[in-house]
Amino acid sequence: MADDKKAPARTKAASDYIKGDTDSAVFLGNPHIDNLMTIVIAMGAEIWADRQRMRIIEHLLSTKGKVTTEMIEQYVPTEEQKAAWAAERDAMAKRVYSVMARDTSGARPFAEPREFN
Amino acid sequence: MMDRRTLVGVGAAVTSALGALFTGRAAHAKAADKVKPAGTLAPRGRFGRLERLASLDLESRQDFLMSFRAWVNTELSRAANARADAILNEKGIPKDANLTQQEAIALIQDDPIVSLSTRTWLSAQQLMWNGLKEEFEGNADKYLSEMEAADKMGPGTLELNPNKAWPDYVKHEIHIQPGGYVGNEFAGHMYHYGTNAFYTGRNFQDELHVGAAARMPIPKDGKVRRILDVGCGIGQLAMALKERFPDAEVWGIDVGGPMVRYAHLRAVERGLDVNFAQRLGEETGFPDGYFDIVTSYIMHHEVNPSGTAAMVKEAWRITRPGGVYYPLDFKLTGAPRRTAYGLYRSWMDHRWNNEVWTLKFRTNGLPDMIRQAGFELNEKEPELLRGFGVLNATKPATA
Numbered sequence: 091m092a093d094d095k096k097a098p099a100r101t102k103a104a105s106d107y108i109k110g111d112t113d114s115a116v117f118l119g120n121p122h123i124d125n126l127m128t129i130v131i132a133m134g135a136e137i138w139a140d141r142q143r144m145r146i147i148e149h150l151l152s153t154k155g156k157v158t159t160e161m162i163e164q165y166v167p168t169e170e171q172k173a174a175w176a177a178e179r180d181a182m183a184k185r186v187y188s189v190m191a192r193d194t195s196g197a198r199p200f201a202e203p204r205e206f207n
Numbered sequence: 208m209m210d211r212r213t214l215v216g217v218g219a220a221v222t223s224a225l226g227a228l229f230t231g232r233a234a235h236a237k238a239a240d241k242v243k244p245a246g247t248l249a250p251r252g253r254f255g256r257l258e259r260l261a262s263l264d265l266e267s268r269q270d271f272l273m274s275f276r277a278w279v280n281t282e283l284s285r286a287a288n289a290r291a292d293a294i295l296n297e298k299g300i301p302k303d304a305n306l307t308q309q310e311a312i313a314l315i316q317d318d319p320i321v322s323l324s325t326r327t328w329l330s331a332q333q334l335m336w337n338g339l340k341e342e343f344e345g346n347a348d349k350y351l352s353e354m355e356a357a358d359k360m361g362p363g364t365l366e367l368n369p370n371k372a373w374p375d376y377v378k379h380e381i382h383i384q385p386g387g388y389v390g391n392e393f394a395g396h397m398y399h400y401g402t403n404a405f406y407t408g409r410n411f412q413d414e415l416h417v418g419a420a421a422r423m424p425i426p427k428d429g430k431v432r433r434i435l436d437v438g439c440g441i442g443q444l445a446m447a448l449k450e451r452f453p454d455a456e457v458w459g460i461d462v463g464g465p466m467v468r469y470a471h472l473r474a475v476e477r478g479l480d481v482n483f484a485q486r487l488g489e490e491t492g493f494p495d496g497y498f499d500i501v502t503s504y505i506m507h508h509e510v511n512p513s514g515t516a517a518m519v520k521e522a523w524r525i526t527r528p529g530g531v532y533y534p535l536d537f538k539l540t541g542a543p544r545r546t547a548y549g550l551y552r553s554w555m556d557h558r559w560n561n562e563v564w565t566l567k568f569r570t571n572g573l574p575d576m577i578r579q580a581g582f583e584l585n586e587k588e589p590e591l592l593r594g595f596g597v598l599n600a601t602k603p604a605t606a
Contacts, residue, residue, distance in 0.1 A: 100351055101355050101358060102369050102392065104392045105369045105371075105389050106390060107391075115559055124326055127330055131272070135268040138271035142270075143267070146263070179274045190323055191286035193290070193320070
């Protein structure tokens with residue numbers, strides 16, 4: 091019976107490769123800050139996935155009056171929807187992340203005193 | 208409507224049944240090339256030429272990462288470029304100073320926006336690959352079953368040589384793709400969906416490949432009986448060429464076994480008679496003068512200089528007199544990116560995005576190699592892809 095549970099022998103096409111070292115790269119001075127930046131981007135992708143799903147649910151409810159998981163997963167957007175959702179996606183990326191492009195060359199240290207009149 | 212995902216559900220134990228289903232899919236897949244009526248419901252199977260990703264969430268995350276990358280490449284890169292110029296200005300260095308790459312890097316690499324532009328670009332690239340890897344490796348049985356079912360099916364052939372000793376230069380994780388082109392069973396799958404970000408969304412109907420095939424020059428005598436796509440990857444150009452020249456014998460070869468295997472899967476489901484083989488461009492195994500057209504698609508910048516030289520010689524050998532050689536790739540002419548930030552970014556691409564050979568590609572003398580092999584070089588037209596190089600050549604009819 092044990093043999094019945096054996097995984098089938100698989101045809102292999104892959105061979106050995108040389109691993110890169112980009113996972114160990116640190117550009118922001120502290121690997122945890124680099125990790126946090128990756129997390130921030132990943133969270134954007136997760137939020138967009140939810141928003142995309144919501145757009146489809148809204149559309150199906152308004153046009154079909156009902157919604158199932160299968161209907162959501164299988165939905166093929168119209169050209170107009172594709173363009174509109176792509177624009178919304180691009181706008182979200184810009185809205186959320188544009189602060190990263192601000193000029194920080196004039197950044198002031200926390201303890202710097204300032205005279206207020 | 209039967210699709211690739213549905214077939215997988217049948218299970219690996221019924222490969223013969225899968226085979227029968229695949230046979231029945233040829234016409235179906237061709238019909239599916241016609242994009243479904245918009246606004247209608249369709250199986251999460253095909254959309255035109257595309258086998259859609261297995262879940263809406265994965266597809267949406269990939270789409271977002273594409274948008275994010277585009278934002279990094281525009282707004283954030285412009286800000287980083289401006290900061291780089293400002294840093295040079297602060298140091299009294301002219302913007303157009305003839306800096307070496309390492310000098311430029313040393314000057315600007317510690318700037319917060321410059322380093323952020325690298326971190327964010329690479330993070331998006333890593334997230335994109337990791338999401339795909341998780342899907343395909345996490346459901347390996349399904350995806351391997353699909354490929355095994357298609358391996359021995361036609362109309363085209365598949366040749367795999369995974370145990371051959373391949374040169375080291377092909378083994379790198381180019382574009383930090385996990386396992387590179389040779390080392391992961393799902394390299395073809397990941398490449399297909401991952402490069403959509405590079406093409407900013409114009410990859411899933413093979414848009415650029417179809418365009419390049421349509422503009423491919425042909426021999427002056429008009430005879431196109433055999434075509435070879437060297438370094439064919441997942442076969443997008445080879446298949447597009449078969450569609451343009453349906454009576455021609457079309458071959459795609461690539462050192463990446465998983466790449467040609469995936470190419471074959473796509474050709475089977477689309478009913479296209481294209482032959483794919485895991486072979487080196489330096490040693491194609493074809494007879495002398497066999498092909499009317501020998502081409503490659505953005506391949507040479509992934510090849511080391513000695514490999515490139517050997518491939519050009521091999522192309523000369525297998526191209527028939529009067530035949531066309533078109534190694535489509537990035538531009539070698541025109542002003543290189545000499546701004547400090549441009550130099551920095553090209554280093555980032557080379558060192559951290561693992562574009563291992565791209566810097567040497569720019570200086571390896573490909574035009575001279577083509578000319579010295581005996582080809583008549585043409586550096587003016589036709590442009591197969593807008594913004595890309597136009598190096599192409601003809602083997603003299605008297606050769």
